[in-house]
Structures are given as C-alpha cells and as structure tokens.
Amino acid sequence: MLHNVTLIPGDGIGPSITEAVVKIVEATGAPITWDEKIAGVTALEALNTPLPEETLESIRRTKVALKGPLTTPMGVGFRSINVALRKEFDLYANVRPVRTLLPKYRYQDIDLVLIRENTEGLYSGVEHYIGIGGDPRAAAESVMIVTRFGVERILRYAFEYAVQHGRKKVTLAHKANILKYTQGLFLDIGREMAKEYEDRVEFEDRIIDATAMLLVMDPYRFDVIVTENMFGDILSDQIAGLVGGLGLAPGGNIGKDAAIFEAVHGSAPD
Numbered sequence: 001m002l003h004n005v006t007l008i009p010g011d012g013i014g015p016s017i018t019e020a021v022v023k024i025v026e027a028t029g030a031p032i033t034w035d036e037k038i039a040g041v042t043a044l045e046a047l048n049t050p051l052p053e054e055t056l057e058s059i060r061r062t063k064v065a066l067k068g069p070l071t072t073p074m075g076v077g078f079r080s081i082n083v084a085l086r087k088e089f090d091l092y093a094n095v096r097p098v099r100t101l102l103p104k105y106r107y108q109d110i111d112l113v114l115i116r117e118n119t120e121g122l123y124s125g126v127e128h129y130i131g132i133g134g135d136p137r138a139a140a141e142s143v144m145i146v147t148r149f150g151v152e153r154i155l156r157y158a159f160e161y162a163v164q165h166g167r168k169k170v171t172l173a174h175k176a177n178i179l180k181y182t183q184g185l186f187l188d189i190g191r192e193m194a195k196e197y198e199d200r201v202e203f204e205d206r207i208i209d210a211t212a213m214l215l216v217m218d219p220y221r222f223d224v225i226v227t228e229n230m231f232g233d234i235l236s237d238q239i240a241g242l243v244g245g246l247g248l249a250p251g252g253n254i255g256k257d258a259a260i261f262e263a264v265h266g267s268a269p270d
Helices: 014-027 041-047 053-062 081-089 148-164 182-197 208-217 229-243
Strands: 003-008 032-036 064-067 093-099 111-117 127-132 135-142 169-174 202-207 224-227 250-254 259-263
Touching (some): 003 053, 014 064, 032 053, 053 064, 053 081, 081 259, 093 229, 148 169, 169 208, 169 229, 182 202, 202 208, 208 224, 224 229
Parallel strands (some): 003 064, 064 259, 169 224
Antiparallel strands (some): 093 111
C-alpha cells in the first residue's frame, strides 16, 4: 500500500537533514510518496506567511508529516510555528524516545520515553501585561490551563503506549506539592487511572525536580515518563543529553487525526 507523506524540509540546516532522512527511508523500500511543502522563514520569504494554507491542507490530506526544524520569524505577531501546528491539528501527545547510540558515552543502555502533554499548561499562551500607574508593562501574567479532558487523554496515551510497547513502568512527573489545583488535578487523575492498569504496568508519581535529579543520578529507574507541557519541554532536552544531545533525539507529535514527526533540535540559522 502506497503512503503519502507531507515533507517540510524546514529552514537552516533543515533541508540537509530531511534530504538525508528521505534517502534512509527510501533505502528501506517503504512505499512512500512525498508531498513537499514549505513553512517557516522559507515560506515567509516566498509566500509572505510562515505557515501557508497549502502546507496545512497537505497535512490534512496525508495525515502524516515529516518536518525539518523551522525558524520562527522574529518580531511581534509571529508565534511559534511548531506550536501553531500542534494547535491546528490538536497534536496533544509529544513523544520523545531516547536510546544510547554512542559507544563509551556517559551513560550506556539508556532506553526510555518521555510523553509530554502538548496543548495545555503555560504554553497555551494565555498571558497579558498589567498596567500600573504610567507603566503599561509593570507586570505580566500567564495562565496555566489544565483540563480534565486534556489530562485524561495524555495519561491514557501514556498508559496505552506502555502496554502496547511492552514497557514496565509509567512515572507521572508533577509539581502538585506547590501547584495544588492545576498539578493536583494531573496527579489525582493519574493515580485513579493507574488502577485500571495495575496488573499490566507499574505506576509511580514523582515531583518534577526530584525526577530531574534522578534522571542524572540513575536514569535506568525510568521507563515511560508522562508530564505536562512545560515540564516535558525541559525534561525532553535533559533526556536527550543522556544519549549525546538533541541531534540524537527524535520527536513525534501525535493527535487523533494527524501526526508530525521531526528532529527536535533547532534550525541553526547562523
């Protein structure tokens, strides 16, 4: 069966990376045809928009994309293109597997997966300035949005991922000791859902800062880690460091109706 895949070469070093990946995929004999589209600075220069409608339409049609790193244009009015894609296609699960590839690196035999909620939390972008006196930007406020719907589906994804991939343990990383409502909801739902899987997957919850410390001290105690958006963004770079850096860490953004796979590092425009 022939599969159509949207290919977004990206900016900076992106085209070189995607060219190499396409050669590797084609060498496997996988029956894939590529629908190449542009985004980022490349699209802004060519079409006066960093995220053209024809690129979005291609992903809607193929339902899967391979994306090189993109440069978000500088200046007011340009939001992160990666965030925009996640919002557009409701790519709620960010999946970051890491495995040891380099011989004689700091850690050997690393094999763990981070699953990050991709659409809520502080990264929802609900923020504003607060004017005081004559200073319109005297203070700034961001809102951490956490919904039962969003939490349940990312936790369900993590548990099902563990079962389907033969993983032994799910660790929920949180900050419920301080953020009683938002992170408390995450933790409460996680503990309740874990009961459904208690005969198949071990479950534990850990405070996020302790998780970060233990990833350095003893990463082998982890298998699947699930956490909220910003915490997951930070931990995903940390676990990449366990195996050699961002250049060795793939990422998948998964939704119900579409998925976008990518290199997790930047475009290195300089």
